[in-house]
Amino acid sequence: MKKVIFKLLLLLLVFTSCDNGYEELNVDPTKSSQIDAASKLTATQLRMSGERYEAWRANLIYQSTMMQHIATTASYWSGDKYFWNKGYASSLWDRYYSGPVKGIEDILAQLKKEEQPAEMIAIARIQRVVIYQRLTDLYGDIPYSEAGKGYLEGVLTPKYDLQSDIYADMLKELEESAAELSTGTSKWGAADLIFKGDQAKWKKYANSMMLRLALRMIKVNAGGAQEWATKAIAGGVMTSNSDIAYIQHTPGPEGINKNGNGEAFSADSNPRLSKTFVDFLNGDPRLPILGARRSDKSTIVANLKGLPNGLDSDLLKAATGEDNTNAYAEPNRAIITGEDAPMFFQTYAEVEFMLAESAFRWGLAGGNVESHYNAGVTAAMKYLSIYGSAATISDVKIQDYLTNKPFVAANALQMIGDQYWVATFLNEYETFANWRRTGFPNLVPVNYPGNETNGTIPRRLTYTTSEQVVNPTNYAAAIAAQGPDVLTTRVWWDK
Template structure:
């Protein structure tokens, strides 16, 4: 698209918007895999490059940040010529400019472990350029019946996903009003009985529908223990700690609200920006008051759930009660800020994974289940597609030699120990 806009001599603001989207896409790719094809990617038609080399993430990141700086500078305050064809911001250049700087803030903070000086410089530049200032600036795509939410399609196809007790307990312990916006019990409960012909083996007896009130009962929400091993009873989903319990007794992502195929897909939020500003203040004294930014972040994270519909609206009084019961703790600031960032990015798995690797928060317990490929270590990246080994073997071999083994535990450049 960038090439096409150049050919058509399109206005600079249109090129800037495409550049921002390109940075967003490549930042996801490199954060997931590390070194990826970048400088030669997408050039099969225009330059005849069918086997692109892998660029080092240490070279990709500076270019991504420079692209955002250039894009921000090219954007004004009017309406882009994309107009209503822009399904994100309807051509509002000011909002795209805020997004460019907010992504710069995100990517700048990614550098904190590998290059703190550069991290501070880019964060400062992002703040000075102007980042998101309200939930009206959220970067998201509203889906409909003709353009379905991919995550929603997964939930439609698979009825088994359950919420981890790590996340459910975080919300329950804090009396977080997001609990039954994000989680619900399955539509049916399943009752098991002992098989009279096989003592010690339990079989399904009957099913019973739950009411909406039962499904959304905060006290009844229950997270599934990570790494639960159910050897002989695996096929029946029976919990060995409670033989009359089963998978349908555990919370799932709220199918009454957030898992629809027409739900919005959220990519970056004002809440995330406020948490990053709080962190920038804690680390470098930037951006004003950390506590104010933290409170703004929590408030925005709760209010943004209204994007899912009226049932996602959380009352101001409930938000105020939560903040009063869980006040900002300057002695534990980075953990508190980034744990809330983790909660705010639920269903944005790319960002949850990346920010956890960057900060180490929240503290997660690895699971060493039988047969796992990481020996109980939480993955640090995704592995490349197996097709690369046969389709692009020379460049695949080169990237392995440069980055390290193509395994889940190899760290990307910015994720140093």
Template sequence: MKKVITVILIVFFGVSSCDSGFEELNENPNAATELEPGPKFTNAILRTAGDRFENWRGNLIYSSMMIQHMAATGGVWAGDKYFYNAQWSGAWFERGYNDQVKIIEDIVFQLETDPENEYSEEMLAIARIQRVFIYHKLTDLYGDVPYSEAGKGFIDGNFRPVYDPQSEIYADMLNELAEATAVLGTETSQFGAADILFGGDQEKWKRFGNSLMLRLGLRLIKVDPTASQQWVQRAIDGGVMQSNDDIAFVEHTDGPEGINRNGNGQVFSADDDMRLSDTFINALTGDPRLRIYAALPDGDDDRNTSGSNDPAMQMGLPNGLDATTVLGIPGGDNINNFSEPNRNLITKEDAPYFFQTYAEVEFMLAEADIRWGIAGGNPAAHYEAGVRAAMRQMDMYDVGTESVTDMEITDFLTANPFDAANGLEQVNTQYWIVTFLNDIESFANWRRTGFPVLTPVNYPGNESNGQIPRRLRYFEREQTTNPQNYQAAVARQGADQFTTRVWWDVE
């Protein structure tokens, strides 16, 4: 049964008095001076999953289209053709700092400065892990970003934070994960039910923290292979996710507030212009998940009018087409001939939103074994475990009779065994599949590995010289509200363009 999560929005008013000595007379002894960290942490997790605004723009319009999970012919979906739209590109930055960073920094400050020592160190450790998760998505999308001074405007009065170099951000995030996971034990933290990821389960948070360390450690592979291996080894030694029971996800509902709903699901409820890319559909050929991921749109189409998810009928839309050029391909006379994400199964507003999954972890362990042999020395076993977990993960969408069977999983692995000669491509292509709808992560891992191999489009007037972008451009308002620090970041990192690579994404 779905849990109903209610978010209470609190408005804080700053009150000052010029009559010294009257402060105590003006205090209400029955009123709380600060909200307990539990409700704030619930809100922080929901905000981290994101609302419709930022998911539509940063996760779907840009990341999913550039990484060729989805395609479109309409101009709104600018990422399909590498067009720049200031509001779309800056949306995750805008909402990330206003809705995510601000809340988690407030929670961490409250727990660090707890004058009565009423909150446990485990609560602080959990909040620090969540803070790393928030920041790593921001820096992976944009590169150098506000970090050391971010989100502290109402704490120390600094409303124009510096942009920290990504190399320093990564060093600190990994250190934060190492320190935070070392604190956690086997009990339930004081967050309890307010922790809607793991119910305060410290062991699960520890495994999530180490799994996130594994992800960030592998991000360093092109820029510092030695450090990459060291952090990956440390994550493995600390204990990463062990099964689908450890998946970090938000169990959304269909209300009562908008933020309780899956942000991606809200997009699909409002927009039907996107289709699945033929790159994605082709990669799922022979994969039993195709019937769960894809369906033909309901309506007037040439092949079916019932929203069929029959795998034999699915057809992806090539990226880089518009309303005119689509007419030159088979079926292009009717957009409903092309498959869309399955609205009946995976894009509902009460669908789960995944932060990190066990399947992803197994594919990363397979990569660690391919590169260094440090995860047991058996990449094939990790590949198979990842595939099984990814297919079983589909049950979390309430797929009912469409569930992938154990026999289908076995048949798929028989037909697609681990191929040592192409191991990195194989495991990272599976990683790309399992992170569908978590496309900010898909985009980051593709830039890190180059897999799957994607053919870019070169639509007239694109912003990246016909190459898949390497980052998003900053929130445009930063140029006027924080100009000095914005300009310093651009001077250090490179032009604020799609083609500028972030620190860990070297050629």
């Protein structure tokens, strides 16, 4: 036994003494030890655009129905009837923190470590704001300053930052990042799916996002809203539909580059256009582009009727005598619901409507409210052609619409808000946020039996319930600061 032990100790000593250099010998010199940041940016942008999971649940099931763009009798479409489905309500949180948040924080750390150009870092910082803005607007106080730092810094239970602090930092990030950009092509190049590395377009996007965030603060910090709106406009915002921030998706295997909304529509035949939406679009050339009758795909305007929100099949039968919803208009599957459809984050039309509001409130952007309003309506109709030639609206039809439904100065804010609502169809994150900020359009709530909100339209979605277990101290602090984790609690800028 002693001899055996002696031999084992001798072998251990030999292997230990020969260990120097083994780490290098085990590294394959033909393979990178770090994934290129460009590949990470592409993946992060695709994840940010939205996969079927959260696009279906957070964007469509909840927000599109609460905002009365879409209606359905299906009971699992929780937003249509103000039910609380904890998994659906937390779906954006669940996917964003494990995907885009982790991705963008990793990219920024890598860019700084590799000492990449300032313009690359600036674009990544703007992308970071886009990700967190969607999260904080939907949930309120969220992990921000410590988010995505689990692998990088070992922060596994991040604190929740106040939304007021998050907004202050996001505005700073946009201002500083825009200052780093010029007119050349970024080193990101084609890896950037939004602007292909065009620095000038990213600069306009940063300032346009700044304008969005500025106006979001109008109810809680009117002075700050004006200050930041002034900076944004002076810095240079979007000036045409060629500046729109969007990703053009392509068909292919699931999870590669499909439009998340499109995947949801492929899987779900229940959604119909809301009666509120269709009625507003009466006389609007966008209606036969956005909708088609479910039964026969007709786009004849006289055949397009909207489904009231807040009904189930029994209530529909009692109200109309109809057994199903096939006679109602659905989102036009020939044009706008494809898995290869573009996904829009911010459009020039939205910017023109914000300029119109800024002109109305503070005399900014030349002070001509009507001019910016008309430019917004025109852009909102023109940009639909990005879906394809079948979505093209002629100049004559646009002018006829503006002539028949002219701008009325006395109703400026309502008209701007109503048109913003139409222009953000299918980007329901922005629709929901802008409605909470402005109160337009004037939506009539539903009061379905057993709803969660006493017949009022929800004001936010709820945190993932796992936070109560894995991050209880910070979760409790967020509840204490913001209010109960329920659908009716208002976020900071919605007071």
